[in-house]
Amino acid sequence: MTAHETAPATAAKVADQIAATLKAYGGAFAVGIPGNDVLETIRACEDQGIRFVLAKSEPSAAFIADAIWQVTERPVALIPALGPGLANAISGLAGALMERSALLVLTGEVAKPQADIYTHQVFDHVALAKPVVKYAADLNGQRAAQQTAKALDVALAYPAGPAMLNIPADVNRQAAKPAVIPQPPKRPRIALTADEAARLNKLIDEAARPLVLIGRGALRQGVPEALEAFVDARQLPFFATYKAKGVVSDKHPLSLGAVGLSPIVDAVNLKQVDAADLLVLVGFDPIELRDAWLDAWGVERRVISLDWGSLDHRVFPMGEEAFGDLPTVLGQLTPATATRRATGHVAAHRAEVAAIVRPRDPVGAISPAGLFKAVSDRVRPDWLMTVDVGAHRILASHAVDCVTPGQMLQSNGLCCMGYAVPAAIGAQLARPDKTVVALVGDGCMLMSLGDLALAAELDLPLVVVVLNDDALSLIKLKQAKMQMAPQAVDFRSPRFADIARGMGGEGVRVDNLADFEAALDAAVARRRFTVIDAVVDPAEYLEQM
Structure with missing residues (x-):
């Protein structure tokens, strides 16, 4: 056994190995609406102490699961029945993909002896789901725990999102091949090198009017405390996207408010962006922004982008990109002695927005x-x-x-x-x-x-x-x-x-x-x-x- 595995599983059925793996990854909730094909999945989850919540519709089930993930940062199972169950859930899955929510979607499927012949309520689940999930595949019943762990690893990798396993009803019920229950991988905290930290600190030190843009990537554990220390020590005014509100309190004296949707308010907000001589992006994900943010600044603008990993977009120039453990990286950019900086424009901006709303x-x-x-x-x-x-x-x-x-x-x-x-x-x-x-x-x-x-x-x-x-x-x-x-x-x-x-x-x-x-x-x-x-x-x- 490796260091990331537990003792051999005692789970009797494939469904039990799936549920045991979800529990090993911290899952505590499953949400859905049952059909014949997912009854074993629901039973196995509850046997593992994973609470099943009976929703009133599949889109709402996905939204319930999304919120549990947002609040706990633990993966949540979404269990839709075959055919219309999954079809109804698609808007919720697309939402989870774009809200960066780690859901494990455990769909039911027609039993293998009926596959490709029986047609009632049957269509290609994997093909339907692939555009709106990070991973979708039919379950290999011989490696159920291993494949469940793979799906969870994909779902939890930054940026998070849903992953789907399509499970034939007869496979779900069959006796499981003895296996160890995988554990989440252990990943080291990655920091900037000394040279990288020195270069970025110099850029911030030299800026006369820097501005921080905070996005949903900053919601993750440990970032808010480190980020508040960073903006306080350097006296950095900041905006937050709608989902990132409160990462540093909206009542903080350096808060300029929220950005992203109101064209009238964003016209005022973008004046602050234009006036900044350095932008520091912290988990700033453009998935939340209107098209006014396309090319919101030019390639000549000094930009530092701090995040857990690449978001692979070209919505606006990213400048100097630094990926790693965000609390650690922010700590490396936080001076021991507070910076003196003129921030009088913050109150004037807040008053202008307050007059609008x-x-x-x-x-x-x-x-x-x-x-x-x-x-x-x-x-x-x-x-x-x-x-x-x-x-x-x-x-x-x-x-x-x-x-x-x-x-x-x-x-x-x-x-x-x-x-x-x-x-x-x-x-x-x-x-x-x-x-x-x-x-x-x-x-x-x-x-x-x-x-x-x-x-x-x-x-x-x-x-x-x-x-x-x-x-x-x-x-x-x-x-x-x-x-x-x-x-x-x-x-x-x-x-x-x-x-x-x-x-x-x-x-x-x-x-x-x-x-x-x-x-x-x-x-x-x-x-x-x-x-x-x-x-x-x-x-x-x-x-x-």
Whole structure:
């Protein structure tokens, strides 16, 4: 046996070896919807102490799994049944790929004696999944543990993403060949050489107006502390992408705010980028950015890119690239004596953005910015928030301050509507001690009604805030800017508070800010699943994005 293997497996079936390997890699959750072909997989996971969560739809199952990964950085199994189960999950898999989430997808498949003859619900699973996963293959039942470890290694390699094993039902049930259960590989911490560190330190020392751009790669364990020490010691103003909010607190005096989606805010943000004479990118993944960031600076700009590994893109010039253990690398670039640097432009920039996203004063409804300010005023370090896709998300990412890393979960790579409520379920399952608040538009909520039933069924103390304006407001806004009449964007929302009560939760409908604040405080305090149906006026969005 090698140092990375345990004692010989006692697992009786192939499914048991798969589950045992997932557990060895730290997996604690599996999510999905059962079919005949995946029953052994589910049974084996639960026998290993891996909790199976019965979702209400396959896309939501993937979003639940994604959030568990985001919160724990432990791989999560997604278990869709054959045919329509996997087909339904594809948007969730594409989301996991673009959100950099390590999911192990364990699909069911028709039994081998029926393969290539039987046709009901049968198509090529591997071919369907390959474009949206990092690895997809049929399982070799003779080497189940070994191949599961391979899939997990691929899923966890930077940048993380989903990997799929397609498992015929009869192979899953067959007796397993005796095997050791592989363990995750041990990888050394890689630092800069002395010469590399000296060259990069000199570049930073010589810069008159450097700027740090923080991306989702900085969310990984150990980076936030090292990064805060780095920006403090060198007095470096910084932006963060939407997913990287809170890696260094949004309330930090050097924080310039969030970048990535609002064209109006990004026009202001890019002025800071243009004024910088050195850009330091820390895990700055362009998967989160709008096309305004294509060629956002020229090749002549001094740039230092620090990351765990290459992202292999040409969205903008990367300059000096340094890959390795990010906390170690940042430590090598952090001086023992603090740097003195002029940072007066930070306050002026924050004031300019604040004027754009300020609350307006509508009559008979709530200002979305006012609602998000109320949320922001209440955020504590023990909160987790999820936010869905649309105009409300763009505004929330500028108006709600995050004070801890990974505090606001969102789909910002693929931007999948219907993400926030299942993600909140995943976050609450992974961190039952936290206060979890989901911020959702009404269009997104209509895609997630079954997830309200799951939250109530699991007795999760989620607070779901629905911004209700009877429209797909972001698309309506884009139509207005294109001088088009509204088409296919208006609808009539149901009474979401009534639906929540019908599903066994609490529900309240509000149309003014004072009532919203009271409802939010009560919902957080009661620790019981609650939907707050907030009637908002979307008019201010036109000036904010």
